[in-house]
Amino acid sequence: MTVEVERKFVCNAEIMGKLQHIGAKCIGQRQFQDQYFDSPDSTLTLKDFWLRCREGLWELKCPAVSGTTPDNETQALCSRYREITSFPLIQSEVRRIIREHTAEGSESNSSQREQIDKVAENEDTEICSADDTKWLSDLNLVCFAEFKTKRCSYMLERDGAVRVDLDQADFGYCVGEIEVLVPEGGDMNAALQRITSTAAELGLSCEKRVKGKMDIYLQRYQPDHYAKLLNARIL
Numbered sequence: 001m002t003v004e005v006e007r008k009f010v011c012n013a014e015i016m017g018k019l020q021h022i023g024a025k026c027i028g029q030r031q032f033q034d035q036y037f038d039s040p041d042s043t044l045t046l047k048d049f050w051l052r053c054r055e056g057l058w059e060l061k062c063p064a065v066s067g068t069t070p071d072n073e074t075q076a077l078c079s080r081y082r083e084i085t086s087f088p089l090i091q092s093e094v095r096r097i098i099r100e101h102t103a104e105g106s107e108s109n110s111s112q113r114e115q116i117d118k119v120a121e122n123e124d125t126e127i128c129s130a131d132d133t134k135w136l137s138d139l140n141l142v143c144f145a146e147f148k149t150k151r152c153s154y155m156l157e158r159d160g161a162v163r164v165d166l167d168q169a170d171f172g173y174c175v176g177e178i179e180v181l182v183p184e185g186g187d188m189n190a191a192l193q194r195i196t197s198t199a200a201e202l203g204l205s206c207e208k209r210v211k212g213k214m215d216i217y218l219q220r221y222q223p224d225h226y227a228k229l230l231n232a233r234i235l
């Protein structure tokens, strides 16, 4: 499993020239469609779990637990998420979160628990394919965000790989990301340092957290969900 450490930044007209100037290599452009799923009462996202299907590939981003405490500025600008890409692991983790929520919540009822246990039984006995959507309906998960992104990616060598993505979402929002992948248990501080120095090389001086595509999407199209996440300090 890997931890994705990233810092978002506001894209400007000069960014491509700057990337070239500091030796970043363009590794390609692609377009993809993302669908994000959650329960109607936002169980996953309120716990900062992000379940996504991108062009048929599933991923669950989970809040990273780590022993390191970055300084306040780095903490504010960089995010860290554990990424699960194994489909069976994603299913069992999502089921665990929903089951815990159902057990602890006031709206907990026996039919919901029976439904979740049925999914657990199915998982033991059936081979569930990644394009099978039955597990979503069994867990009462629905798509709450769907958008396309055009992405231009660059790689830099700075004591290890640093990736820079320039994203253009189809709802009219552009954002850049400086990203380092750390194997679980790897050196988080070194990754944060590489991101901070790459940002400095690119002349990025913003001290405030830059909004991601999801912030803007929810703000525009799912304002109630957005308000709940703001209130819970997830976004």
Ligand code: V4E
Pocket (backbone or CB within 6 Å): 008, 050, 061, 078, 079, 081, 177, 209, 210, 212, 213, 214, 215, 234, 235
């Ligand atoms: C973790 C998260 C979300 C899931 C996807 O976020 P993001 O990395 O922005 O998307 P994308 O398309 O760049 O994914 P990639 O290709 O890197 O896998 S949506 C909202 N969050 C929470 C979140 C947060 N709390 N803070 C920041 C700076 N970003 C995201």
